[in-house]
Structures are given as structure tokens and as C-alpha cells.
Amino acid sequence: MKSKLRKRSTAFCFTLVFFGLAILPAIETSSLTDYSLPSPIDVDMILEESIFRRMSVREFTGEPVTDEELSTILWAAYGLRDDGKRTVSAIDGIHAAVIYVLKEDAAYTYDALNHSLILYKEGDYRDIVGWQYSAPIQLGLCWNTDKTDICYAGAELGEIGQNIHFMANALNLGTVVTAQGPDPAIEPLGLPDNEEGMIVMPLGHPKYPYNFIDKPRWISLLPRIQYSDVSLSTAIQEREESTSWNGELTKQEQTQLIWASYGYSYFLDDSNNTIGRLDRHRTVPSAHGYYPLQMYVVTESGIYLYFPNFYNPVYGLLRGIWNLPVVTFLMKIKNGDYREDVAQASSNPSIASAPLLIISVLDVDKTIRWDDLSGMLHIWYYEAGASAQNILLEAAAWDLSGNIEFPSDVAAIRSLFKLNDDFVPLFIVPVGR
Ligand SMILES: Cc1cc2nc3c(=O)[nH]c(=O)nc-3n(C[C@H](O)[C@H](O)[C@H](O)COP(=O)(O)O)c2cc1C
The missing domain is CATH 3.40.109.10 (NADH Oxidase)
Structure with a gap:
């Protein structure tokens, strides 16, 4: 009786170990989470030079954008400064923007308070949303319809887009503002009911270096x-x-x-x-x-x-x-x-x-x-x-x-x-x- 029991428990242990080994890695590789961004880089390019260099870039190499570069661009776009204020002025006292960050593995939203990316949806949405120009990252500039109207939202996104342009350019990355109608290109991602998309900005290394x-x-x-x-x-x-x-x-x-x-x-x-x-x-x-x-x-x-x-x-x-x-x-x-x-x-x-x-x-x-x-x-x-x-x-x-x-x-x-x-x-x- 004892040996039967021992045999059964040994078999049970083997089964556990086998399934553990077989299944766990599968679960691990598919489980994406929120993640903290590294500290933004202090960019020392003089402001006027970065304004002189502003231009649209529409073709990109396959070279990835590093987390440090992404961190710096997102902070400039809509992050929190040392004094706790946002990096852009509130239009009519209201901040209503939401930034989606589309990467190869998933779509995230930018959380300024914790300077981190919050997982929104797994999957690669970059080519659907950023159908105009393919790039390693696509930024979806959206707005909260409970907070403001479409025109003031446009103005806040204009401030944000400008900081993205300057910062990307100063890091020798490139971007372009794209606004598609009648339906915003980000719609296939499935936004919450109180959000709407307006602008998509591809982000990557310019195919033709700045000259x-x-x-x-x-x-x-x-x-x-x-x-x-x-x-x-x-x-x-x-x-x-x-x-x-x-x-x-x-x-x-x-x-x-x-x-x-x-x-x-x-x-x-x-x-x-x-x-x-x-x-x-x-x-x-x-x-x-x-x-x-x-x-x-x-x-x-x-x-x-x-x-x-x-x-x-x-x-x-x-x-x-x-x-x-x-x-x-x-x-x-x-x-x-x-x-x-x-x-x-x-x-x-x-x-x-x-x-x-x-x-x-x-x-x-x-x-x-x-x-x-x-x-x-x-x-x-x-x-x-x-x-x-x-x-x-x-x-x-x-x-x-x-x-x-x-x-x-x-x-x-x-x-x-x-x-x-x-x-x-x-x-x-x-x-x-
Ligand atoms: C609101 C807005 C929407 C735009 N939409 C597009 C677009 O859908 N596709 C595109 O290639 N460029 C788009 N652009 C970029 C303009 O074409 C570009 O700014 C203009 O041609 C001037 O070129 P530059 O930015 O290189 O100086 C848009 C710019 C703005 C401000």
C-alpha cells in the first residue's frame, strides 16, 4: 500500500514539474506589464538651434529608439517638471491630452506622474495606426472628451507636438505630424469611450541624416x-x-x-x-x-x-x-x-x-x-x-x-x-x- 502511494506521489510530482517547465515559460513570455522609464536626458542644444532644425521626417531606418530617448521625448511632450507643472501650458486651465505609445510588443499610455508606460493592449498596432509612415515607434496624440472641446484639445496637442518635434530632432531622431480624417487613424486600437484621437507621430532614426x-x-x-x-x-x-x-x-x-x-x-x-x-x-x-x-x-x-x-x-x-x-x-x-x-x-x-x-x-x-x-x-x-x-x-x-x-x-x-x-x-x- 505504502509503495503504491509513494509511486503515485512521485508520478504526481513529475507531472507538476513537467507542466511547470512546459507552461510557465509560455506564460512568462506573453505577460507584458507596465514599466518605468529611465530618467530623461538633459539635452543641452540651445533652444534657437533646435527651433532652426525643426522639420518633418517621413522615412526611418529600422534602428530602434532606446528607452532613454523615448523617456526624454515623452517627458518633453507631457511630463512633469521639477516644480510639478506639466511641460506644456494648460489651455483654458485644462490638461486633456492622452498619449499612446505604440511599440512592437504592445500599445501603452504615458503616465506622467510615475514617468512610466502603462500597458493598454498587447499586439503590434504600429502599421495600422501609423499607416502613413512606418517607424519603430508611433505616438498617438489623443484627448479626453470629458475635459475639453476638440479645438482646445487641438491647441494642447499642438504644444505637445512641438516639444516632440524639438526633442526628437535634438536627439537626431525624426518625426512628422500626421492628422488623418474623417476617422482618426488610432481608432482600430479601440480607445475608451471618452477619448478621441487626433494626431499620429511616427518616431525613429531618419533615413537621411540631418544636414x-x-x-x-x-x-x-x-x-x-x-x-x-x-x-x-x-x-x-x-x-x-x-x-x-x-x-x-x-x-x-x-x-x-x-x-x-x-x-x-x-x-x-x-x-x-x-x-x-x-x-x-x-x-x-x-x-x-x-x-x-x-x-x-x-x-x-x-x-x-x-x-x-x-x-x-x-x-x-x-x-x-x-x-x-x-x-x-x-x-x-x-x-x-x-x-x-x-x-x-x-x-x-x-x-x-x-x-x-x-x-x-x-x-x-x-x-x-x-x-x-x-x-x-x-x-x-x-x-x-x-x-x-x-x-x-x-x-x-x-x-x-x-x-x-x-x-x-x-x-x-x-x-x-x-x-x-x-x-x-x-x-x-x-x-x-
Ligand atoms: C495638423 C497637421 C497635420 C499634418 N498632417 C500631415 C499628414 O497627414 N501627412 C504628412 O505627411 N504630413 C502632415 N503634416 C506635416 C506638413 O505637411 C508639414 O509640416 C509641412 O509640409 C511643412 O514641412 P516641414 O514640417 O518639413 O517644414 C501635418 C502638419 C500639421 C501641423
């Missing part, structure tokens, strides 16, 4: 853009919002801020120059390269319209003539101090104390050139958010602070700038000390 030629060719009464001594990481850490200001700005400071909002790079891009044409990129991307925003500048001395350049090299006839200089200026449209008028037509009357107000206005006619994008107001808010983010970063680099306010009385702003209903004022960015 820039420093050729400003700057023809203007405005001073030349100067390098500050502040790095990209520091500018992101030190971006500051204020609600009241005092003091003046120098002409140099004003020019730096206005240029950051919508200007042209000093660099010519020779990275993938197969047809002998060099591109001069702008400080923000634009859907279809339309660049339909106008920047109005209001100071103590008057109201001005900013001309970033005489021509648009992306779709203009003159695109191929790279030798053309950047001809940039401010055209005065009204004499006198109208800051109080703008302040009264805005969400915050105290902005009248700011020495500089930069107001982004959408020219709807410029959104319908060869493909009518006038119905997609949120992508123009994306562009205005990207522009506002640039101004706030540039302000930080020059020890200034700003904010993002809204026109509460659109008709009053239009009448001040002598505009008809085809122009939509989007944001007012006050800057000062």
Missing part, C-alpha cells in the same frame, strides 16, 4: 535672431505663465518672440536633396504646408502685421530658388496704444499690462487651396497651439514670461485689425517681464 547649411540671408530692419544661452531642456523646465507684467521689451527680444511664433529658419535643409533643392523650414509645421495663420503684434506704439517672408517656399512657385533671402518685416496697420482694447476683448483684461501681445488669426481662404481643410478648425488650433508654445519657450530663454489667452469678443478683435468674417482670431499671447 543643415547655416545661411540666414536675412534682409530686414528687424534685428537678426540671436542664440540665447538656454538649452531646450532648460527652456522646457523654466517656461513660465504670468497674469500681469511690467517693464518694456527690447527690439531684439520682441523680434525673437515674433520670429519664434511663425518665422523661417536660418538653416537650409540639405538632408534628402535628391533633386537639387534645399528647403528652408518654418518654426512650426502646417497641414498641407498651407500656413494660413497671420500674426498680429500689438505694442504701446501700434498694431502690426508680421510678414515672415515674401514667399512660401513649400508650395510657392519660387520654392526651388533656395538662394532667395528671408525678407521679413512688421507692417504697421494702426498707430497708437490698443493693448487695452485687445485686453477688453480677451479672456483676461490684465493683459493690457504686457508690453507685447502676439495674436494668431486664421485666414480661412488660405485653408482651401487644393484641398478644402476649412472645416477642420481643430488642426488650425493645433498650429496656433504650436506657435504659442514656441513663444512661451522663447520667452523662457530670454527670462520673460507669457500666457495663452482667448479672444472673448471676436468681432471687436476683427474690427480692431480691420478684418472681415473670413478671419478667425484664435489666441492672444501676452509676453513681458
Whole structure:
């Protein structure tokens, strides 16, 4: 009897060991979990250089993006700074963005509080969601519909996209903003009911390494853009919002801020120059390269319209003539101090104390050139958010602070700038000390 029992228990033990050995590894290899990201790298590229280098990259090598690089880009995108604030300004006081990180093994969401990736769904969704351009990582920029509306969400994603662009580029990685309609490309992933996708950004090593030629060719009464001594990481850490200001700005400071909002790079891009044409990129991307925003500048001395350049090299006839200089200026449209008028037509009357107000206005006619994008107001808010983010970063680099306010009385702003209903004022960015 005893020996029968011993035999049975030995057989049972063998069975346990066998199944344990056979099954456990199978369970282990398929069980993905959340994971902490390493600390972000402190990127010391000077802010203005990273703005000069901003450009879209659409072809990538198979080389993986390291966790350290991903950590740095996600922190810049939407992480928490040393002071506990986010790396981008809240639009109307609300942070509503959600970032999905699509890797080969699974889809994750970025958790800023713990600087970690939370497992969302196992499986490789990169080529479905990022169908436009295949890359080792795809970032899905989404928003929480319980928290804000699609236009303000677009603006916050514009701020985030800009930090992703700058940081990726500074790490010699590349990315491009892609926004697909009518259905957001991230839908096959199956988002929660209260989330919607807007933008997908592939991320990887550029197939054609960056190759820039420093050729400003700057023809203007405005001073030349100067390098500050502040790095990209520091500018992101030190971006500051204020609600009241005092003091003046120098002409140099004003020019730096206005240029950051919508200007042209000093660099010519020779990275993938197969047809002998060099591109001069702008400080923000634009859907279809339309660049339909106008920047109005209001100071103590008057109201001005900013001309970033005489021509648009992306779709203009003159695109191929790279030798053309950047001809940039401010055209005065009204004499006198109208800051109080703008302040009264805005969400915050105290902005009248700011020495500089930069107001982004959408020219709807410029959104319908060869493909009518006038119905997609949120992508123009994306562009205005990207522009506002640039101004706030540039302000930080020059020890200034700003904010993002809204026109509460659109008709009053239009009448001040002598505009008809085809122009939509989007944001007012006050800057000062
Ligand atoms: C909201 C938005 C949507 C865009 N969508 C796409 C897109 O779907 N596919 C694409 O290849 N580029 C897209 N772009 C990138 C623009 O085509 C690009 O910024 C523009 O041509 C200027 O080129 P650059 O960024 O290299 O200076 C988009 C840009 C923005 C701001």
C-alpha cells in the first residue's frame, strides 16, 4: 500500500514539474506589464538651434529608439517638471491630452506622474495606426472628451507636438505630424469611450541624416535672431505663465518672440536633396504646408502685421530658388496704444499690462487651396497651439514670461485689425517681464 502511494506521489510530482517547465515559460513570455522609464536626458542644444532644425521626417531606418530617448521625448511632450507643472501650458486651465505609445510588443499610455508606460493592449498596432509612415515607434496624440472641446484639445496637442518635434530632432531622431480624417487613424486600437484621437507621430532614426547649411540671408530692419544661452531642456523646465507684467521689451527680444511664433529658419535643409533643392523650414509645421495663420503684434506704439517672408517656399512657385533671402518685416496697420482694447476683448483684461501681445488669426481662404481643410478648425488650433508654445519657450530663454489667452469678443478683435468674417482670431499671447 505504502509503495503504491509513494509511486503515485512521485508520478504526481513529475507531472507538476513537467507542466511547470512546459507552461510557465509560455506564460512568462506573453505577460507584458507596465514599466518605468529611465530618467530623461538633459539635452543641452540651445533652444534657437533646435527651433532652426525643426522639420518633418517621413522615412526611418529600422534602428530602434532606446528607452532613454523615448523617456526624454515623452517627458518633453507631457511630463512633469521639477516644480510639478506639466511641460506644456494648460489651455483654458485644462490638461486633456492622452498619449499612446505604440511599440512592437504592445500599445501603452504615458503616465506622467510615475514617468512610466502603462500597458493598454498587447499586439503590434504600429502599421495600422501609423499607416502613413512606418517607424519603430508611433505616438498617438489623443484627448479626453470629458475635459475639453476638440479645438482646445487641438491647441494642447499642438504644444505637445512641438516639444516632440524639438526633442526628437535634438536627439537626431525624426518625426512628422500626421492628422488623418474623417476617422482618426488610432481608432482600430479601440480607445475608451471618452477619448478621441487626433494626431499620429511616427518616431525613429531618419533615413537621411540631418544636414543643415547655416545661411540666414536675412534682409530686414528687424534685428537678426540671436542664440540665447538656454538649452531646450532648460527652456522646457523654466517656461513660465504670468497674469500681469511690467517693464518694456527690447527690439531684439520682441523680434525673437515674433520670429519664434511663425518665422523661417536660418538653416537650409540639405538632408534628402535628391533633386537639387534645399528647403528652408518654418518654426512650426502646417497641414498641407498651407500656413494660413497671420500674426498680429500689438505694442504701446501700434498694431502690426508680421510678414515672415515674401514667399512660401513649400508650395510657392519660387520654392526651388533656395538662394532667395528671408525678407521679413512688421507692417504697421494702426498707430497708437490698443493693448487695452485687445485686453477688453480677451479672456483676461490684465493683459493690457504686457508690453507685447502676439495674436494668431486664421485666414480661412488660405485653408482651401487644393484641398478644402476649412472645416477642420481643430488642426488650425493645433498650429496656433504650436506657435504659442514656441513663444512661451522663447520667452523662457530670454527670462520673460507669457500666457495663452482667448479672444472673448471676436468681432471687436476683427474690427480692431480691420478684418472681415473670413478671419478667425484664435489666441492672444501676452509676453513681458
Ligand atoms: C495638423 C497637421 C497635420 C499634418 N498632417 C500631415 C499628414 O497627414 N501627412 C504628412 O505627411 N504630413 C502632415 N503634416 C506635416 C506638413 O505637411 C508639414 O509640416 C509641412 O509640409 C511643412 O514641412 P516641414 O514640417 O518639413 O517644414 C501635418 C502638419 C500639421 C501641423
